[in-house]
Amino acid sequence: MHELSYATSILDTILNTVKEQEKDGKKVKKVSEINLEVGKLTFINIEQLKFAFEVIAEGTICENAKINVKFIKPLAVCRDCGYVGDIKAEDEFEIYCPKCNSMNLKFKGGKEFNIKNIVVEFED
Numbered sequence: 001m002h003e004l005s006y007a008t009s010i011l012d013t014i015l016n017t018v019k020e021q022e023k024d025g026k027k028v029k030k031v032s033e034i035n036l037e038v039g040k041l042t043f044i045n046i047e048q049l050k051f052a053f054e055v056i057a058e059g060t061i062c063e064n065a066k067i068n069v070k071f072i073k074p075l076a077v078c079r080d081c082g083y084v085g086d087i088k089a090e091d092e093f094e095i096y097c098p099k100c101n102s103m104n105l106k107f108k109g110g111k112e113f114n115i116k117n118i119v120v121e122f123e124d
């Protein structure tokens with residue numbers, strides 16, 4: 001289950017980021033929200049990701065943090081007419097260029113996995 005390795009990387013990144021911020025003398029009480037950007041082509045199961053994160057975040061400042069996910073769609077690039085943009089996918093396996101109906105497409109992006117930002121609560 002590769003969701004666990006994604007969860008571990010989120011936790012590591014956040015804990016390091018928070019440590020950096022705390023150098024200014026502020027102490028982070030907890031991380032309340034985590035905003036992620038996830039490309040659709042990563043095929044990450046978000047429910048499994050949340051579950052894995054919940055388990056490994058227990059006892060850290062990220063315990064009970066709410067995870068919000070914004071999905072990023074890949075861009076289609078038509079090899080026949082040069083169209084770049086969204087495509088109408090009737091279903092995942094029948095995809096074609098909206099301009100020339102070619103199925104000779106490749107995809108750009110959609111494999112992003114970014115922590116966009118986090119919401120923290122500081123200690124008084």
Ligand SMILES: [Zn+2]
Pocket residue numbers: 078079080081082083097098099100101102
């Ligand atoms: Zn085309």
